Amino acid sequence: MMLGKFSFLKNGKSEKKEQVFSDAHRVPEHVAIIMDGNGRWAQRRGLPRIAGHREALKTIKKITNEAQRLGVKVLTLYAFSTENWKRPKTEVEFLMKLPEQFLNSYLVELIENNVQVRVMGDMARIPAHTIRAVNQAIEKTKKNSGLVLNFALNYGSHAEIVEAVRSLVRDALDHKIEPDSIDEQLLSERMLSPLLPDPDLLIRTGGEIRLSNFMLWQMAYTELYFTEIYWPDFSESDLRTAIFEFSTRQRRYGGIKEERNGDK
Numbered sequence: 421m422m423l424g425k426f427s428f429l430k431n432g433k434s435e436k437k438e439q440v441f442s443d444a445h446r447v448p449e450h451v452a453i454i455m456d457g458n459g460r461w462a463q464r465r466g467l468p469r470i471a472g473h474r475e476a477l478k479t480i481k482k483i484t485n486e487a488q489r490l491g492v493k494v495l496t497l498y499a500f501s502t503e504n505w506k507r508p509k510t511e512v513e514f515l516m517k518l519p520e521q522f523l524n525s526y527l528v529e530l531i532e533n534n535v536q537v538r539v540m541g542d543m544a545r546i547p548a549h550t551i552r553a554v555n556q557a558i559e560k561t562k563k564n565s566g567l568v569l570n571f572a573l574n575y576g577s578h579a580e581i582v583e584a585v586r587s588l589v590r591d592a593l594d595h596k597i598e599p600d601s602i603d604e605q606l607l608s609e610r611m612l613s614p615l616l617p618d619p620d621l622l623i624r625t626g627g628e629i630r631l632s633n634f635m636l637w638q639m640a641y642t643e644l645y646f647t648e649i650y651w652p653d654f655s656e657s658d659l660r661t662a663i664f665e666f667s668t669r670q671r672r673y674g675g676i677k678e679e680r681n682g683d684k
Contacts, residue, residue: 446663446666446667447490447491447492447663447667448492448619448620448621448643448663448666449492449493449494449617449620450492450493450494450495450496450616450617450618450619450620450621451487451492451494451495451496451619451620451621451622451623451663452495452496452497452498452619452621452622452623452634452635452639452642453483453495453496453497453498453622453623453624453625454498454622454623454624454625454626454631454632454634455476455479455480455497455498455499455625455651455654456624456625456626456627456628456650456651457472457625457626457627457649457650457651457652458472458473458475458476458650458651458652459472459473460472460626460650461475461650461651461652461653462475469511470510470511470514472650472651472652473511473514473515473518474518475652476518476651476652477518477521477522477525478652479651479652479653479654480497480522481522481526481529482655482656483495483654483656483659484530484535484567484569485533485656486656486659486660487567487659488533488535488566488567490659490660490663492567492663493567493568493617494567494568494570494616494617494619495567495568495569495570496540496570496571496572496613496616496619496635497569497570497571497572498572498575498632498634499518499519499571499572499573499575500515500516500541500572500573500574500575501572501574501575501576501632501633501634502541502542502574502575502576502579502633503576503632503633505545516546516547516550517549517550519550519553519554519571519573520549520550520552520553523537523553523554523556523557524553527556527557527560527561530557530561530564530569531560531561531564533566533567534564534565534566534567535561535564535566535567535568535569536561536562536564536565536566536567536568536569537554537557537558537561537569537570537571538558538568538569538570538571538616539554539558539570539571539572539573540570540571540572540573540575540612540613541571541572541573541574541575541612542574542575542576542579543573543574544574545574546573546574550573554571554573568616570613570616572634572635575612575634576633577631577633577634577635577636577637578633578636580611580612580637581611581636581637583610584607584610584611585607585610587610588602588606588607588610607637608637608638611637611638613635613638618638618639618640618641618642619635619638619639619642620642620643620666621642621643621645621662621663621666622634622635622639622642622643622644622645623645623646623647623659623662624644624645624646624647625647625649625650625651625654626648626649626650626651627646627647627648628646629646641671641673641674643666643669643671645662645665645666647662
């Protein structure tokens with residue numbers, strides 16, 4: 421799998437960079453974010469890790485509003501991975517309460533702002549109270565036509581791909597499809613985000629430079645952007661800087677740029 425180019429910016433601040441948004445065609449349709457650094461943000465302030473997760477909710481609200489204002493169509497947030505169950509029990513229990521807290525606090529505002537809530541992931545291990553809050557948000561926003569706010573909850577890309585392959589194998593054994601008919605398109609349709617475009621831009625906060633089992637199939641040609649800024653400190657200006665960086669890149673999808681007269 422070939423990944424797009426990536427950048428790693430330490431401060432990501434530039435007044436000039438915010439001038440780009442007069443050109444709406446350069447705003448990515450789908451932005452995915454790995455919201456990393458909550459625990460370290462708290463520890464640097466002498467606070468428990470859960471304080472960072474609580475602060476992260478405010479950032480989600482700010483970035484969702486700014487993404488919609490800029491014209492982003494889909495915002496996918498990596499809220500909880502299949503590997504996060506390895507964390508201390510108290511932290512996991514707190515993390516499982518956050519979707520409910522966020523949606524209870526901001527659902528009315530999301531509805532007013534025409535945001536549609538979606539969730540992808542394995543719901544089998546998710547507590548009932550979290551599922552109720554998520555299902556309520558999905559139901560109450562399903563007719564909204566603005567930004568799609570897609571939470572990856574108990575999500576892991578390896579598990580997603582394995583289950584997609586299993587579903588194709590089952591259909592082949594049941595003679596619903598021919599094995600030779602299986603192609604990239606058919607496999608993509610069995611992923612957890614078949615109705616969404618693949619991410620154009622991935623942002624990872626917190627200083628780590630890896631994908632951490634996040635949308636590996638969908639991000640074959642996604643542009644990657646890494647920043648040392650911890651998620652609770654990630655601002656609207658930082659989002660604009662990341663999108664500006666995206667807007668300067670040439671996306672070739674394995675091809676080459678067509679040269680014009682005078683190009684070097």
